[in-house]
Amino acid sequence: MYDVIVVGAGISGIYQLYRLREAGLSVCLCEAGSGVGGTWYWNRYPGARFDSESYSYGYFFSRELFEEWRWSEEFAAQPETERYLNHVVDRFDLRRDIHLATRITGAAYDEADAAWLVTTANGEQLRARFLVSAVGLLSEPYLPAIPGLADFAGEWHHTARWPHEAVELSGRRVAVIGTGSSGVQLIPHAARVAAELVVFQRTANWCTPLNNRPLPASRHQELRRSFHDIYRACHASPGGFVHRPLPLSALEVDPGERLAHFQHLYDSPGLTMLLANFRDITTDQNANAAVTAFLRGKIRDRVTDPAVAELLIPDDHTFGMKRPPLEDGYYEVFNQAHVTLVPLAREPIQAFTRHGIATTNRTYPVDVAVFATGFDAVTGAITRIDIRGRGGARLAHHWAAGPRTHLGLQSAGFPNLFFVGGPQSTTGNIPRATEIQVDWVTACLRHMAEHGRRWVEPTAAAEAAWLSHVSSTVRGTALEHATSWAFGSNIPGKARAYQLYAGGIPAYRAHCEAAVERGYEGFTFG
Ligand code: NA7
Numbered sequence: 108m109y110d111v112i113v114v115g116a117g118i119s120g121i122y123q124l125y126r127l128r129e130a131g132l133s134v135c136l137c138e139a140g141s142g143v144g145g146t147w148y149w150n151r152y153p154g155a156r157f158d159s160e161s162y163s164y165g166y167f168f169s170r171e172l173f174e175e176w177r178w179s180e181e182f183a184a185q186p187e188t189e190r191y192l193n194h195v196v197d198r199f200d201l202r203r204d205i206h207l208a209t210r211i212t213g214a215a216y217d218e219a220d221a222a223w224l225v226t227t228a229n230g231e232q233l234r235a236r237f238l239v240s241a242v243g244l245l246s247e248p249y250l251p252a253i254p255g256l257a258d259f260a261g262e263w264h265h266t267a268r269w270p271h272e273a274v275e276l277s278g279r280r281v282a283v284i285g286t287g288s289s290g291v292q293l294i295p296h297a298a299r300v301a302a303e304l305v306v307f308q309r310t311a312n313w314c315t316p317l318n319n320r321p322l323p324a325s326r327h328q329e330l331r332r333s334f335h336d337i338y339r340a341c342h343a344s345p346g347g348f349v350h351r352p353l354p355l356s357a358l359e360v361d362p363g364e365r366l367a368h369f370q371h372l373y374d375s376p377g378l379t380m381l382l383a384n385f386r387d388i389t390t391d392q393n394a395n396a397a398v399t400a401f402l403r404g405k406i407r408d409r410v411t412d413p414a415v416a417e418l419l420i421p422d423d424h425t426f427g428m429k430r431p432p433l434e435d436g437y438y439e440v441f442n443q444a445h446v447t448l449v450p451l452a453r454e455p456i457q458a459f460t461r462h463g464i465a466t467t468n469r470t471y472p473v474d475v476a477v478f479a480t481g482f483d484a485v486t487g488a489i490t491r492i493d494i495r496g497r498g499g500a501r502l503a504h505h506w507a508a509g510p511r512t513h514l515g516l517q518s519a520g521f522p523n524l525f526f527v528g529g530p531q532s533t534t535g536n537i538p539r540a541t542e543i544q545v546d547w548v549t550a551c552l553r554h555m556a557e558h559g560r561r562w563v564e565p566t567a568a569a570e571a572a573w574l575s576h577v578s579s580t581v582r583g584t585a586l587e588h589a590t591s592w593a594f595g596s597n598i599p600g601k602a603r604a605y606q607l608y609a610g611g612i613p614a615y616r617a618h619c620e621a622a623v624e625r626g627y628e629g630f631t632f633g
Contacts, residue, residue, distance in 0.1 A: 108222065108234040108235065108236070109133050109134060109135045109233065109234065109235040109236075110127070110132035110133045110134065110235065110236055110237065110552075111127050111132055111133070111134045111135075111235055111236070111237040111238070111239060111552070112134075112135050112136075112137060112211075112223065112225050112233055112235040112237070112238050112239070113127070113134060113135070113136040113137070113239045113241055114136075114137055114211050114238070114239065114240050114241060114242055114492070115136075115137075115138060115139075115145055115240070115241040115242040115243060115246075116136055116138035116140070116143040116144070116145060116196075116205050116207075117143075117144065117145020117146055117147070117148075117192075117241060117242075117243050117246075117528075118145060118146070118147075118166075118192065118537060118538050118541070119145075119241040119243075119527045119528040119537070119538070119541040119542075119544075119545060120136055120138070120145065120239075120241035120527075121136075121143065121192060121195060121196060121201060122166060122168065122538070122541070122542060122545050123136075123239055123241055123527055123545045123548065123549075124136045124201050124204055124205070125168065125199055125201060126168075126545055126546065126549040127549060127552070128201070128204065129549075130549055130552065130553055132552065134204050135204060135206060135233060135235065136201075136204055136205045136206065137206050137209040137210075137211050137225075137227065137233075138205060138206065138207050138208075138209060139208070139209065139210035139211075139228075140207065140208070141207050141208045142189070142193075142207065143192055143193060143196050143202075143205060143207070144188070144189045144192045144193070145192075145243050145246065146243055146245065146246065147185055147188040147189045147192060148189060148192075149246070149267050149268060149269070150185060150266060150267050150269065150289070151185055151186075151189075151269040151270075151271065152185075152264075152266040152269040152289065152292070152293050152477070152479075153276075153293060153296035153297070154184075154292035154293045154294075154295065154296040154435075155184065155185035155266070155269075155289070155292055155293075156180075156182050156183060156184040156185060156188075156292065156317075156319075157182040157183055157188065158182065158288070158317065158377065158378055158432075158433045159182075159347075159348060159377070159378075159536040159537075160181055160182065160348070160349055160376070160377055161178035161180065161181060161182060161183040161187075161188075161322070162178055162322075162330050162337060163337055163341050163347075163348060163349050163536060163539070164188075164536060164537075164538055165178075165191060165538070166195060166538065166542075167334070167337075167338045167542070168542075169199075170334055172195065172198065173331070173334055174331045174334070176191060176194065177322070177327050178191075178322050178327075179321060179322060180319055180320065180321055180322055181319055181320050181321075181322055181376050181377070182317055182319045182376070182377065182433075208229075209227050209228075209229065209231075210227060210228040210229075211225055211226070211227055211228075211492055212226050212227065212228050212492060212493065213225070213226040213492060213493040213494070213495075214226070214238055214492060214493070214494045214495070214524075215494075215495045215499070216495065216496045216497060216521065216522060216523070216524070218497060221236065221522065221523065221561040221562045221633070222234055222235065222236050222523075223235050223236075223237070223238040223523065223524070225238065236523060236561075237523045237524075237525065237552065238523065238524045238525070239524075239525045239526075239527060239548060240489055240492075240524070240525070240526045240527070240529060241527045241528055241541075242488040242489055242492075242528075242529075243488060243528060244482075244484055244485050244528055244529075244534065244537070244607075245267075245481075245482045245484050245592075246267070246482065246487075246488045247482055247483040247484075247487035247488040247491060248265045248266075248267040248268055248478075248480075248481075248482055248483075249480050249481050249482050249483050249487075249597065249598060250265055250478055250480060251284075251478070251480055253456055253458060253459055254457070254458040254459070255458035255459035255460060255465075256459045258459070258461055259459040259460075259461065259462075259473075259476065260461045260462055261462065261463075261473050261474045261475055261476060262274070262474065262475045262476070263475070263476040263477070263478065264475070264476075264477055264478070265477075265478040265479075265480070266285075266289040266290075266293060266477065266478065266479045267289070267482065274475065275475075276296075276297055276300050276301050276475060277300040277301070278300070278301075278302050279301055279302055279474040279475050280301065280302055280303045280304075280305075280471075280472050280473050280474045280475070281297045281301040281303070281304050281305070281473070281474065281475045281476075281477065282304075282305045282306075282307065282464055282471060282473040282475070282476045282477065283297060283304070283305070283306050283307065283477045283479055284307040284456070284476065284477065284478050284479065284480055285307070285309075285478065285479035285480040285481065286306065286308045286309075286310070286311065286312060286432075286479070287312065287432060287479065287481055288430070288432040288433070289479040289481070290306070290432075290477075290479030291312065291314050291432035291433075291434050291437050292432070292433075292434075292435075293477065293479060294306060294437060294440055295434075295435060295436045295437055295439075295440050297477070298440040298443060298445075298446055301445070302445065303445050303446075303447075303472075304440075304445060304446045304447070305446075305447045305449060305464070305471045305473070306440075306441075306446065306447070306448050306449065307449045307451055307456060307464070308418070308419075308448060308449065308450055308451060309451040309452070310421065310423060310424075310590075311418065311419050311420060311421040311422070312421060312429065312431060312432050313399070313402050313421055313424075313425075313426045313427075313429075313431045314431060314432045314433070314434040314437050314438070315372075315373065315378075315379075315380040315381075315402070315431050315433060315434070316373060316374070316433070316434060316435070317376065317377070317433040317434060317435050318374065318375060318376040318377070319376065319435060320376065337349060341536060341539045341612075342539060342612060342613070342616070343613060344382070344611075344612065344613075345535070345611030345612060345613070346378075346382060346534070346535025346536055346611070346612065347533075347535045347536035347537075347538075347539030347540050347612050348377070348378060348382055348535060348536045348539075350377065350378065350379055350382035350383040351382075351383060352382065352383060352384060352385065352386045353368070353383070353384065353385050353386060354386060355385055355386065356385055356386060356387045356391065356394060357384070357385035357387060357388055357391070357393075357394035357397050357398070358387070358391065358393055358394055358397075360385075365385075365397060366401065368384070368385070369384075369397075369398060369401040372384060373401075373405065377433070378430075378431070378433065380398070380402075380426070380431065381426075381427060381430070381431055384398060385398075388426070388427055389427035389428075389584055389585040389586070390583070390584055390585070395425050395426065395427060395585055396425070398426050398427070399425045399426045402426055403420050405438075406419050406420050406438060407420075409438040409439060410438050410439075410441050410442060411442045412441070412442070415441050415448055418448055418450045419438065419441065419448070423590065424588075424589060424590070425585060426585075427585040427586075428585045428586060428588070428589040428591075429589050429591045429593075447471070449466060449471070451466075454466045454467055454468045455467055459476070464476065481592055481597055482592060483598050483601070484592035484593070484595070484597075484606065485510065485529070485530045485592070485593075485595070485606035485607065486506055486510050486529075486530050486595070486606060487598070489502065489526070489529060489530075490502060490503040490506060494521065494524070496518070496520040496521035496522070496524070497520045497521070497522065498520075500520050500521075502518065502521060502524075505518060505519075505520065505521075506518075506530075507602065508602045508604065509574075509595070509602050509603075509604020509605075509606070510529075510530030510531055510604065510606055511531075511570050511571075511574055512526065512529070512530060512531045512532075512565070512570060512573060513565030513566075513569040513570045513573050513629050513630070514531075514532070514547075514565075514573060514618060514619055514622060514629070515529055515530060515531040515532025515533075515544065515573075515608060515615075516529075516532070516544060516547060516548070516565075516619070517563070517564055517565045517630070518564075518565070518570065519564060519565050519566060519567045519569075519570045520564065521564060522562040522563060522564035522633075523562050523563060523564070525544075525548045525551075526544070527541050527544040527545050527548060528540070528541040528544070530606050530607070531573060531574070531577050531606070531607070531608055532544060532607070532608050532615065533607070533608045533610070533611065533612050533615040534607045534608070535612070539612060540612060540615070543612070543615065543616050543619060544619075547619050547623070550623065551563065551623075551627070554627070555632065558632070560632040560633065561633055562632065562633045563627070563630050563631070563632050563633075564630065564631055565629050565630050565631070566629055566630070566631055568629075569628075569629030569630070572629075573629075576610075576618075577605060577607075577608055577609075577610075578605060580605075580608060580609035580610040581605050581609045584609065586605075586609055592606075593605065593606055593607050594606065
């Protein structure tokens with residue numbers, strides 16, 4: 108019997124293992140993949156990279172680690188991040204507790220023993236007093252049911268299950284379905300080498316420039332000195348990023364000054380257009396309209412065919428309703444003769460044929476089809492595990508109308524089961540958000556050991572109160588009416604519910620700390 112089974116060796120699971128081991132607990136970290144890294148293991152498509160500044164994404168639990176690792180770019184690409192996570196695992200000797208190629212398929216709570224019996228896809232059974240899900244928010248790929256795929260003679264891949272072997276796109280006819288962050292990152296790479304590229308777009312997004320750049324040695328030295336400042340800046344910001352909004356309203360400066368700031372942000376690295384903008388661009392309709400108009404103009408400037416430019420301008424949402432994909436030459440792709448943009452609203456896909464994709468208008472010949480169609484986000488990877496709590500109750504049932512947790516950490520009726528990077532918790536720059544939870548879980552387990560407690564779970568009342576608070580964090584913001592994975596609205600049949608926490612990191616951390624200060628308010632121990 109282990110003290111803890113952690114599920115998922117991504118950025119949060121690795122950190123959880125580190126902290127639990129430090130607390131003297133025996134830990135088994137089960138990982139479905141054959142390597143560590145989670146998101147940075149699975150999403151190996153060309154162009155996959157951070158939209159958080161590299162140095163703000165890495166771990167902060169060890170200053171030595173922070174100082175010795177040298178990121179090559181402001182926004183590192185997937186191979187570098189995967190190398191970083193492998194380095195961490197080896198440097199802190201974590202690999203001996205990580206079981207690769209071990210997918211957890213079921214977990215049942217044994218009330219008499221106050222322990223979890225966990226089943227793996229290999230047929231093994233493991234026992235632990237505590238179970239920590241660190242399976243990731245965006246880890247269960249969504250593949251739309253398009254008829255004919257089984258008979259398609261070409262190759263096809265989902266961006267989040269990209270093969271380890273190189274996928275040959277050079278000189279081939281490539282189709283990309285989906286224009287979210289993954290599609291927007293991959294498309295310029297595909298356009299560079301493909302003989303023909305067809306992009307199937309259901310909904311246009313407000314993409315802003317990544318403005319990536321190398322991190323020279325001098326900058327690395329400067330970052331090393333800024334360890335505490337970077338950490339503090341991330342934890343003081345709503346999304347865990349280094350950026351801060353201006354204290355000003357977009358409406359209290361004159362139009363020239365407003366435009367100059369928008370242009371400055373357009374030329375700056377990262378998510379600045381969203382995060383370092385005027386304070387009210389997502390809360391005031393007029394401020395929001397101003398930034399949206401600016402970006403509309405940019406698309407029109409960059410795309411030479413006005414009809415194509417109009418197709419690339421979102422018509423169902425304004426800037427800030429969804430996290431904007433960051434791009435590098437994305438709009439210019441559509442100025443090239445071998446690239447075709449297919450707007451699915453006018454020309455829906457009907458089926459895969461043997462050698463292509465048929466829409467209501469015509470059949471596009473395709474050698475390689477790429478699904479950049481996103482994820483059954485937040486709850487998808489958790490509910491696919493058959494988790495049964497008290498009385499055999501299924502977690503998937505408990506969450507049928509949307510996730511229910513207290514503080515995003517635990518669900519009522521599922522004692523000793525914790526979520527890090529799960530539903531109803533803060534998001535943004537993921538490691539900065541989930542480390543709050545990892546530290547909370549570790550402290551809770553220490554507390555239980557000190558007080559001889561066997562189990563902990565939240566009360567139904569605390570869970571209901573958190574649900575109501577979570578809903579209040581999106582009410583009245585630009586997010587509220589978004590059609591996005593954050594609400595589960597990309598998955599046919601999934602109940603619409605806000606799956607994240609929009610109150611920001613400082614507020615989230617304050618709630619978690621307050622619960623502890625009030626004697627683990629909202630939680631019951633036994
Ligand atoms: P996203 O952001 O969920 O994007 C998925 C894309 O796939 C999006 O353009 C979808 O259009 C499109 N999609 C989904 N289903 C279909 C079907 N059936 N037909 C055509 N197009 C479809 O996932 P990503 O992987 O790009 O990014 C996930 C997150 O990673 C992102 O938010 C960042 O935080 C990092 P839709 O918009 O739903 O109409």
